[in-house]
Amino acid sequence: xxxxxxxxxxxxxxxxxxxxxxxxxxxxxxxxxxxxxxxxxxxxxxxxxxxxxxxxxxxxxxxxxxxxxxxxxxxxxxxxxxxxxxxxxxxxxxxxxxxxxxxxxxxxxxxxxxxxxxxxxxxxxxxxxxxxxxxxxxxxxxxxxxxxxxxxxxxxxxxxxxxxxxxxxxxxxxxxxxxxxx
Amino acid sequence: xxxxxxxxxxxxxxxxxxxxxxxxxxxxxxxxxxxxxxxxxxxxxxxxxxxxxxxxxxxxxxxxxxxxxxxxxxxxxxxxxxxxxxxxxxxxxxxxxxxxxxxxxxxxxxxxxxxxxxxxxxxxxxxxxxxxxxxxxxxxxxxxxxxxxxxxxxxxxxxxxxxxxxxxxxxxxxxxxxxxxx
Numbered sequence: 370x371x372x373x374x375x376x377x378x379x380x381x382x383x384x385x386x387x388x389x390x391x392x393x394x395x396x397x398x399x400x401x402x403x404x405x406x407x408x409x410x411x412x413x414x415x416x417x418x419x420x421x422x423x424x425x426x427x428x429x430x431x432x433x434x435x436x437x438x439x440x441x442x443x444x445x446x447x448x449x450x451x452x453x454x455x456x457x458x459x460x461x462x463x464x465x466x467x468x469x470x471x472x473x474x475x476x477x478x479x480x481x482x483x484x485x486x487x488x489x490x491x492x493x494x495x496x497x498x499x500x501x502x503x504x505x506x507x508x509x510x511x512x513x514x515x516x517x518x519x520x521x522x523x524x525x526x527x528x529x530x531x532x533x534x535x536x537x538x539x540x541x542x543x544x545x546x547x548x549x550x551x
Numbered sequence: 552x553x554x555x556x557x558x559x560x561x562x563x564x565x566x567x568x569x570x571x572x573x574x575x576x577x578x579x580x581x582x583x584x585x586x587x588x589x590x591x592x593x594x595x596x597x598x599x600x601x602x603x604x605x606x607x608x609x610x611x612x613x614x615x616x617x618x619x620x621x622x623x624x625x626x627x628x629x630x631x632x633x634x635x636x637x638x639x640x641x642x643x644x645x646x647x648x649x650x651x652x653x654x655x656x657x658x659x660x661x662x663x664x665x666x667x668x669x670x671x672x673x674x675x676x677x678x679x680x681x682x683x684x685x686x687x688x689x690x691x692x693x694x695x696x697x698x699x700x701x702x703x704x705x706x707x708x709x710x711x712x713x714x715x716x717x718x719x720x721x722x723x724x725x726x727x728x729x730x731x732x733x
Contacts, residue, residue, distance in 0.1 A: 376591030381625035386677040396679070398671040400635050404642035406663035409558030412646040414639045416631045421673070422623055429628045434616075436643030441604055443563035446611045449598045451647060452717045453582050454640030457596045460586035461618030462633035463730060464594040481588035489580040491603070494717050495568040497578070504721035508728040524732050531730045535634045535676050539686035540726050546690040548645060548713045550706050 373517075377472040395422050411437040411447045452505070456485040458536045463510060466530025476522060479515040508540065555699075559654040577604050593619040593629045634687070638667040640718045645692060648712025658704060661697040690722065 389396040398421035404414040417431040435448025449457075460483050471478050487508045493501040514523050531537050571578040580603035586596040599613040617630025631639075642665050653660050669690045675683035696705050713719050 376593075378591075378625035382677065385624075386674075386679045389674050389677060390679045393672075393674060393680075396672050396674045396677075396683075398673055400632065400638060400669045400671060402635065402638035402642050402667045404639075404646055404665045404667070406646050406650060406660065409560075410647035410650055411558075412643045412663075414642050416635050416639065419621075419635075426621065426623055428621055428631065432617075432631050434639045434643075435614075436639070436647070438647065439601075439608065439610055441608055442567075443560035449610065449614050450582065451640045451644035452721065453584065453598050453601075454636045454643065455718060455721055456582060456584035457586075457598065457616045457618070458633045458636030458640070459728070460584050460596050461594045461616075461636065464586055464588050465592035465618070465620065465633060468588060468592055478588065481594075483586045485584045485586070487582045489582060489717065490575075490578050491580055492568075492571050492575060492578045493720075494715050495564065495571060495578075496715060497568045497572045498575075501578075502720055502724070503715060503717045504719075504724065505717075505726045508726055510728065510730045511733050512731070513733045520732070527730060527732055533676050533678060533685060535671070535685045535687075536637060537728060537730070538675075538684055539634065539637055540721060541728050542684070542686065543724055544687045544690055544722050546641070546692065546719060546723050548692045548709060548719070549694070550702070550709055551693050551695045 373472060373475050373477040375468050375472040375478050377469045379469065379472045382469065397421070407447070409437070410442075410444050411435070452487065452489065455505075455540065456487050456508070459508065459510065459540060460485045462534045462536035463512070463527070463530050466534050467512070467514065467526050470526050470529045471516065474522075474526070476526065477517040479517070482513045483510055485510050555654060555657050555659040557650050557654040557660050559651045561651065561654045564651065579603070589629070591619070592624075592626050593617070634669065634671065637687075637722065638669050638690070641690065641692065641722060642667045644716045644718035645694075645709070645712050648716050649694070649696065649708050652708050652711045653698065656704075656708070658708065659699040661699070664695045665692055667692050
């Protein structure tokens with residue numbers, strides 16, 4: 370019997386895994402965001418509803434996010450740049466995974482911190498060099514973890530988190546994205 | 552001479568493009584995020600500093616983002632899910648591109664709205680089926696644009712934005728992501 374308290378309800382997740390093995394249609398989620406242009410390259414994006422377990426769902430609160438470009442891009446800096454949101458998602462996803470795997474393995478976490486660095490050659494998006502890609506050149510995540518575990522166990526936690534991370538997969542493998550005008 | 556006022560300083564961007572053609576080292580940016588585990592799968596991520604144009608830079612304000620899982624995942628829903636941050640970044644990036652391209656083409660925008668939907672089979676992250684990927688199955692973006700332009704011109708704006716989008720590239724093509732323990 371585990372006595373660790375990382376705050377993750379692993380039992381519920383294991384039950385969900387078993388339940389969804391026999392009900393693949395319930396496992397089909399749709400996440401949504403709605404965005405509105407403000408001025409210049411400033412936009413405001415709202416997230417609230419999603420679909421899953423066969424029905425419409427809603428977060429307990431609506432979340433609103435500002436995006437803009439910084440002053441060095443001759444913009445107003447009313448929010449972080451769009452590409453920085455990918456780093457936020459990556460750090461959060463891997464951290465959630467570390468907590469979940471630690472709970473499942475009976476490892477008590479004391480602190481988990483991470484820094485993410487995304488290298489980006491902006492000649493791509495500016496159209497200055499057609500050989501330069503638009504997105505990140507590469508991304509590096511570094512975890513600092515204090516836990517009741519050996520270094521080897523901590524490295525294994527991080528490796529398992531990466532293996533099951535939705536955002537890590539979305540960044541390291543291609544996804545089909547369709548962009549249309551209504 | 553353009554008389555449109557979309558709020559994008561296209562002249563500065565075109566000058567940056569020309570300047571960076573001869574100074575590729577200045578075009579090397581590093582975007583950063585720092586994340587801290589709270590409890591369960593809840594984390595808080597901060598974005599403030601970055602590197603570019605050969606020196607340390609800073610947003611005019613620090614931005615803080617909460618991520619968690621919703622109640623249907625037996626979590627506290629203290630913020631949006633990590634994977635939803637990817638949709639925020641995608642909508643914001645494509646919208647910034649539409650505004651920039653419209654400015655460059657002399658098209659006055661009145662409103663630009665978009666919805667993004669990311670399909671996600673959560674059997675992947677739960678480990679319920681090893682044939683199911685962890686990330687999005689696919690993503691669909693739909694723009695509704697009111698502008699002083701024909702439908703064909705509006706579709707061309709969106710197509711050009713997609714062609715130069717950092718986040719569209721990051722989601723549709725693989726990026727090398729390294730995850731380490733300090």
